[in-house]
Amino acid sequence: MARGDAVVVEHLVVRYDRVVALEDVTVAAHFGEALGIVGPNGSGKSTLLKSIAGLLSPSSGTLDVLGVAPEKVPPGSIAYVPQIETVDWSFPATVWDVVAMGRYPRLHFWQFWKAADRQAVQEALHGVNMYDLRDRHISELSGGQQQRVFVARAIAQAPKLLLLDEPTTGVDAATEEALRQVVRSLVAGGLPVLMTTHDLERVGEWFDRLMVLDRRVLAIGKPDEVVESGAYASIREHTHTHGHARSA
Amino acid sequence: MNALLVPFQYAFMQRAFVAAIAVGLLCSIMGTYVVLRKLSFIGDGIAHASFAGIVIAYIRGLDYYVGAAIVAVVTALGIGFVHRKGNISLDTTIGVLFTGMFALGVFLMSRLKNYAVDLQSFLFGDILSVGAKDLLFIGVLSAIIGLTVIVLFRGLLYTTFDPVVAQASGLHVETIEYVLLVMLALTIIVALQSVGIILVAALLVTPAAAAYQLTDRFAPMMSLSALLGVTSTVGGLYLSYFLRSSSGATIVLLATILFFSAIGVKHLRSVRFA
Numbered sequence: 001m002a003r004g005d006a007v008v009v010e011h012l013v014v015r016y017d018r019v020v021a022l023e024d025v026t027v028a029a030h031f032g033e034a035l036g037i038v039g040p041n042g043s044g045k046s047t048l049l050k051s052i053a054g055l056l057s058p059s060s061g062t063l064d065v066l067g068v069a070p071e072k073v074p075p076g077s078i079a080y081v082p083q084i085e086t087v088d089w090s091f092p093a094t095v096w097d098v099v100a101m102g103r104y105p106r107l108h109f110w111q112f113w114k115a116a117d118r119q120a121v122q123e124a125l126h127g128v129n130m131y132d133l134r135d136r137h138i139s140e141l142s143g144g145q146q147q148r149v150f151v152a153r154a155i156a157q158a159p160k161l162l163l164l165d166e167p168t169t170g171v172d173a174a175t176e177e178a179l180r181q182v183v184r185s186l187v188a189g190g191l192p193v194l195m196t197t198h199d200l201e202r203v204g205e206w207f208d209r210l211m212v213l214d215r216r217v218l219a220i221g222k223p224d225e226v227v228e229s230g231a232y233a234s235i236r237e238h239t240h241t242h243g244h245a246r247s248a
Numbered sequence: 249m250n251a252l253l254v255p256f257q258y259a260f261m262q263r264a265f266v267a268a269i270a271v272g273l274l275c276s277i278m279g280t281y282v283v284l285r286k287l288s289f290i291g292d293g294i295a296h297a298s299f300a301g302i303v304i305a306y307i308r309g310l311d312y313y314v315g316a317a318i319v320a321v322v323t324a325l326g327i328g329f330v331h332r333k334g335n336i337s338l339d340t341t342i343g344v345l346f347t348g349m350f351a352l353g354v355f356l357m358s359r360l361k362n363y364a365v366d367l368q369s370f371l372f373g374d375i376l377s378v379g380a381k382d383l384l385f386i387g388v389l390s391a392i393i394g395l396t397v398i399v400l401f402r403g404l405l406y407t408t409f410d411p412v413v414a415q416a417s418g419l420h421v422e423t424i425e426y427v428l429l430v431m432l433a434l435t436i437i438v439a440l441q442s443v444g445i446i447l448v449a450a451l452l453v454t455p456a457a458a459a460y461q462l463t464d465r466f467a468p469m470m471s472l473s474a475l476l477g478v479t480s481t482v483g484g485l486y487l488s489y490f491l492r493s494s495s496g497a498t499i500v501l502l503a504t505i506l507f508f509s510a511i512g513v514k515h516l517r518s519v520r521f522a
Contacts (some may be wrong), residue, residue, distance in 0.1 A: 077418060
């Protein structure tokens, strides 16, 4: 592994009780690249992102995130966009309020909300074409709009590492294209992005490298090459059968 | 003197009104978090658990409220600990620990040969008996809780809405949760003297739930909750003087009426804009 990689995962094993979610995963993500992660349900895609985000403790193996252990990463460095159902949509918050939360990890309690924070929120909302809906309550959004809000919150955070867990599952084509353009422009600016997906159709347009995960790394490399390999074909049928069910 | 101002001429009523303002503010502000985190059970839970503290304080000859406060804080921290380490839902943890602590209180009391704890005042509260020392106690705790809410405002909001992402972004979700539980325990102890063990949960839930019906942003919800909370405690205390009724019960009934009024207003609004 080259020094200075954004994320270095070595021999990572994660178990939930008796279920092995990840078994000896070794991978590195570089600055300024989008690394796609595909795999069937239960393949450990979400587990890998959660481990990198510091939300899960590995059973064994090591994680190096932005040069340190995940729990030592400074506040505001990692932006994580989970699968969307986890929040209460009746929460008293507008689109603006949710995106503004992205700034909170960067603000100490004595620091007031500044013009720069406001500007970061505005730019993030423009980036996902949601600025005009900024005063809408979050319960009044479509699934695609909800997903855009969460991605906008992550962008507003101005993170050093972006983790996206199936942001394109169940969203409309316009949202998918808006998200793709945002991700590509962030990557062009040097941000490392790790993203899981069920959608195997446009991996070449999304990612610089693609990884096939099924508890272990089955293949990793240029998206086109991975697509042509057997590793991709072996999970393809399985994924399409269960494509829109949520993985654990 | 104007008949409507009569209640304010007594020193004990003046102290009661000051206590009512503080309790109304504290409970309804903390209640915003209670309602949004779906912890409605916690008011009942910690209030009942504190009964063990009252009995222990009686046995040891200590101040009842100090005993209640210590047991309430310990129970709150225990709830957080068992919830996290045991991976058990908060709801279940509260249910187990509060009944356990309440049973401990009853157990200790039943072994006393002759107990003379004035249970009535703990079950139903007696805001009219608030003394100067109690006011100092309420004032100090209110200041601590108020400052903590200001300091942790953004962290509390983010971890209430989306704890997982907040943690991934580097906020100390676990610490914030423990601090919140301790603040809730102290709030409940402050409110105990005014409305009692049985009714304290209402002050923690009802004003915030009413405000939730009428607002769709967080800061307005908290402000409106505070307004409704103080209206309930001060208004309830004031009305109880003329109705010759229990102050705690009158306060809670007024809060309940405000809650149903809020539902009515919400309904009327939706009809008008439909």
